[in-house]
Amino acid sequence: MSLQLLDTFKEKHDLNALKELPDSYTWSSMDGSSSSCGSELVPVINLEDSNAMKHVGHACKKWGVFQVTNHGIPMALLDNMEDSGRNLFSLPLHQKQKAARSPNGVSGYGVARISSFFPKLMWSEGFTLVEPPHEHAQILWPQGYGNFCDVIEEYKKEMNKLANRVMWLILGSLGITREDIKWEDLKEARSALQLNSYPTCPDPDRAMGLAAHTDSTLLTILHQNNTSGLQVHREGVGWVTVEPMIGALVVNVGDLVQILSNGLYSSILHRAVVNRTQHRLSVAYLYGPPSNVKIAPLSKLTDNVNPPLYRSVTWSEYLGTKAKHFNKALSLVRICGPINGFVDANDNHNSVLVR
Secondary structure (H helix, E strand, O other): OOHHHHHHHHHHOOOOOOOOOOHHHOOOHHHOOOOOEEOOOOOEEEOOOOOHHHHHHHHHHHOOEEEEEOOOOOHHHHHHHHHHHHHHHOOOHHHHHHHEOOOOOOOEEEOOHHHHHOOOOOOOEEEEEOOOOHHHHHHHOOOOOHHHHHHHHHHHHHHHHHHHHHHHHHHHHOOOOHHHOOOHHHOOOEEEEEEEEEOOOOOHHHOOOEEEEEEOOOEEEEEEOOOOOEEEEEOOOEEEEOOOOOOOEEEEEOHHHHHHOOOOOOOOOEEEOOOOOOOEEEEEEEEEOOOOOOEOOOHHHOOOOOOOOEOOEOHHHHHHHHHHHHHHHHHHOEOOOOOOOOOOOOOOOOEEOOO
8 A cells, every 4th residue: 555545535534524534544353453461560660770781682673662761851851842742743634744744754644654554544643753843733733833843852852862771771680881882972873753542432332443563672761641442462471551650651572682782683563553532643763873883793792603693784774674575674674684494583573664
């Protein structure tokens, strides 16, 4: 399904106004819209705990996802970001479409970019910000866009600090020191902000908010409101709901950490489901390396017994691979490749673009 066709579908359907589920949004059980859900709890880590690094390492190895508390992001800022997201998505559809993402672009309003790889549409709408928000904000609120821009800039600034902090905990848990990384303390890391809206759905058991995927980031930090919907896939258990916790943030291990760790830490397959009675909003901070940095298995983690499993690749190159090959991306950057019967652990996962 082409992105142009997806946009055509979207123009016909204001999800907030639909009383019945259109066929174009109806997923069968084979598509994975309904599945049993495990009762295990995703790890919750207090970042002020003296053993936080150890706990982060354990969560990365066993889960690929965890929630963090005492993270230093002011609750007022999280509330302001949520209010800004609600104000955006509550605009009339025709107004939001004025800030639509261009066919070959990344920033702007539109459907999830992974939608083109699925036969059905997803019950959600999104807004992506890679560059400063002023251009799009002026379109959405011609008479008063300053507050939205201020919140976005402050949120990105604080999230970058937190992402740096968490990234060093992840690297430290692998035995990696600052002397081993030549990235100027990650200060030149790149990022994007993804706002997602999941309206109430008339038939949630047959709809999908966001299809199963892994993130092509180093890590993703997600703020979700108090409505359940995020689920992660745990091997041997199935889908596990990441229950919202007031003030907590969700950290997903991305594909690039899987490459850096030489497969010791795997990126997490996750999805979003919808419900009949509550609107759900989430804000994802997508965190990646500087544009000129080659990502490859760290030398401290490889030797004659544990050779590098992945070739070096920049984030842009990796995104290009995903744009063409989607769920085969990690397999295609493996040095051994998908040969001799080998299939990457994530080869059957649907990996997400920066969207």
